[in-house]
């Protein structure tokens with residue numbers, strides 16, 4: 402059973418909510434698929450039980466022994482990645498054009514390491530995560546690998562909470578495909594609403610049960626009402642409205658999940674949202 406938490410863009414509180422839900426769930430595992438900002442792991446240190454090197458890209462490599470210095474490759478490269486017979490791996494996009502034009506067959510495309518992946522055991526379940534190389538970008542392939550990793554170490558009845566990639570690009574598609582449910586975290590701003598609609602359309606396209614949470618709903622009540630109305634009209638389940646709460650910042654600074662701050666308004670709202678989410682999850686389970 403997989404629940405993926407996503408948002409139309411970064412900074413909406415997606416990780417705070419994914420973390421809180423994983424604290425509230427009993428039998429849980431996690432996958433941190435927000436690989437460019439992997440913060441889910443920071444709250445619980447643990448022991449790595451598996452580490453692998455992930456080769457997510459191809460880069461050109463010149464065999465100096467057979468290169469004759471003709472510079473044909475340098476002239477064809479649209480990314481200015483070759484200079485004086487040396488390939489700048491940060492600029493190389495692995496397009497293969499230089500391989501095709503080299504008269505000496507001196508260039509090959511080789512696997513390039515973009516991350517280490519880990520399965521880490523913490524006191525709150527196992528987590529699948531990645532540590533990106535400097536300059537590398539998260540890719541759909543890496544997200545798929547992280548999801549496969551967590552499935553391999555969990556039982557069928559374990560709830561897997563995925564902190565998905567923000568946006569609507571390839572990594573987020575890889576974060577949600579095959580999920581049983583998606584929780585979209587949005588905020589009450591015009592851009593938040595537009596991002597929410599785009600990401601909701603993406604979920605609809607894949608036919609995934611879509612739940613919605615408005616974070617900091619009280620910073621713009623009119624916009625929150627617009628989002629609520631939109632959800633009603635489009636038969637999307639609004640499962641929670643979280644108020645703005647300074648304690649959230651405190652909890653991030655103290656690396657202590659917000660649900661352990663008893664008097665926090667956000668804590669109370671998230672707990673109540675979890676009850677709503679559980680009802681939807683149970684319905685899915687009963688339909689299996």
Ligand code: SF4
Nearest residue numbers: 468469471472474503
């Ligand atoms: S095209 Fe081939 S032979 Fe010419 S400079 Fe590039 S690597 Fe060397």
Ligand code: SF4
Nearest residue numbers: 478493494496497499
């Ligand atoms: S693979 Fe493409 S981007 Fe990389 S060096 Fe060759 S031509 Fe340039």
